[in-house]
Amino acid sequence: MAERTGMERDVERILLTEEQIRARIKELGAEITRDFAGKNPIFVGVLKGCFMFMADLLRSVDIYCTMDFMAVSSYGSGTSTTGAVKINKDLSSDIAGRHLIIVEDILDSGVTLSYLTKYLEVRRPASITLVTLLDKPSRRRADVHADYAGFEVEDAFVVGYGLDYAEEYRNLPYIGVLKPEVYEHQGE
Ligand code: IMP
Numbered sequence: 001m002a003e004r005t006g007m008e009r010d011v012e013r014i015l016l017t018e019e020q021i022r023a024r025i026k027e028l029g030a031e032i033t034r035d036f037a038g039k040n041p042i043f044v045g046v047l048k049g050c051f052m053f054m055a056d057l058l059r060s061v062d063i064y065c066t067m068d069f070m071a072v073s074s075y076g077s078g079t080s081t082t083g084a085v086k087i088n089k090d091l092s093s094d095i096a097g098r099h100l101i102i103v104e105d106i107l108d109s110g111v112t113l114s115y116l117t118k119y120l121e122v123r124r125p126a127s128i129t130l131v132t133l134l135d136k137p138s139r140r141r142a143d144v145h146a147d148y149a150g151f152e153v154e155d156a157f158v159v160g161y162g163l164d165y166a167e168e169y170r171n172l173p174y175i176g177v178l179k180p181e182v183y184e185h186q187g188e
């Protein structure tokens with residue numbers, strides 16, 4: 001395989017800059033701080049896409065809280081959901097009676113979060129709140145809505161700031177629209 005550097009060559013345009021992301025996360029953190037003070041919530045990050053958002057969001061949340069992570073996959077390496085959700089890593093904490101705050105990178109069809117919410121509800125948390133950095137409402141197939149959403153985005157496949165295409169591009173510091181030619185030959 002040829003040596004590849006410069007992921008930005010595969011990015012058609014930058015949708016959200018580092019500065020825009022940082023400023024919006026500060027606002028979300030302040031809202032969550034105000035709404036959850038004294039409730040000792042447990043933040044549940046959905047790996048792997050959440051990793052950068054979770055790290056930045058939690059640094060702007062100033063309340064006593066705990067954290068845990070789940071890993072789920074629904075995608076394979078394509079750009080649209082297969083509809084099936086697989087739990088690759090479950091929580092290691094007991095969530096009964098706790099205020100659960102699920103942290104996602106993007107709410108797209110809603111299949112993942114609707115499955116996850118039902119999966120966790122049976123453990124009797126006190127409440128379940130959904131936080132997503134990006135929301136693509138035009139693609140919704142399941143009846144889910146985010147309680148806190150960073151940005152509403154158009155129907156384009158985006159990468160960076162935790163979001164991947166075939167596991168790559170997660171380390172871009174901004175969010176960009178991937179050039180269609182990068183994924184249009186998938187499966188060939
Ligand atoms: P949903 O189940 O269709 O709502 O999809 C949720 C998951 O699909 C997200 O957590 C992402 O991993 C992935 N996803 C959806 N849209 C995009 C995108 O534009 N770029 C990268 N990943 C995406």
Ligand code: MG
Pocket residue numbers: 046047048049050105106
């Ligand atoms: Mg994800």
